[in-house]
Amino acid sequence: MARASDAKTQTRIQREKKQIILEAALEVFSAHGYKGATLEQIANQSNLSKPNLLYYFDSKEGIFQRLIEELLVSWLDPLRKFSATGNPVEEICAYVQRKLEMARDYPRESRLFATEIIQGAKHIHPQLAGPLKQLVDDKAEIIEYWAHSGAINPVDPYHLLFSIWSTTQHYADFSSQVNAILGHNAPNWFVDASAHLDRMFRAMLTPPTKA
Structure with missing residues (x-):
């Protein structure tokens, strides 16, 4: 059977159908994870038949x-x-805000990512x-x-990033x-989380002489 993905140039309707399916799949996967989701659930959420879904x-x-792929x-x-050229504390705090x-x-994309990680990251490990x-x-x-130059307080860079991810994504994953x-x-x-996290990371990172 020919598939929409086989065509070199997809029609507007084919592109729209694929986006409808991906939107439905995001809803299903973010709620049930990869293991718990089924094609039937995605088809129902898309208002399509399973054979129609499998065409795309x-x-x-x-x-x-x-x-x-799109999420990453x-x-x-x-x-x-x-940016390495910006003010260190401001760059890190701005990153916190972007993650928040x-x-x-x-939130659904965040939960999809978290569920996949919890289930072993089989599909995204590469x-x-x-x-x-x-x-x-x-x-x-x-x-x-x-940190070594004294622009910010001493900090383990990896655990700092892990802390930023956990404190910001908490609001989506544990909504x-x-x-x-x-x-x-x-x-x-x-608003409240934004102010709180900014104060927390700013206080942790700002050297005493620059406070």
């Missing part, structure tokens, strides 16, 4: 891999913007060990230079917990 993607893994592009973007904005604006590790190593080298605890204040979490 040949397998559940194919859909998932396409989602992960946006996921790494905030770290790519991290992603938790606010892309990306983690390749592009992500290289980018993190590059930025860790910058942070380490800043049910956040909402349950904050109650009627939950809609305002971003």
Whole structure:
């Protein structure tokens, strides 16, 4: 059977259908993870039949891999913007804010990524060990230079990045917990979290002579 992906040039309708499927798959995968998701669930969420879905993607893994590829592009973007030529404390705090904005604006993508990691990262290990590790190593080298030069307080660059990821992505990955605890204040979490995390990381990083 011919597939939409076989054509060198897809029509507008084919592109739109594939985006509908990817949007539906994001909803299903972020809720159930790769193992728990099924093609039937994705088809139902897409308002398509399973055979129609399989015209556009040949397998559940194919859909998932396409989602992960697109996710990693946006996921790494905030770290790519991290500049070695800027003010060290401001650069790191700006990165914290960009990661928090992603938790606010892309909670399903964050949960999809977290679920895949928890389940062993089978489908994204090459990306983690390749592009992500290289980018993190590059930025860790910058942070380490800043620490050794006294521009920021001594800090392990890798554990600093892990701390930023955990404190920002918490608001997406554990949104049910956040909402349950904050109650009627939950809609305002971003403003309060933004101020709190900025104070916390700024206080940790700023040398006494520059405070």
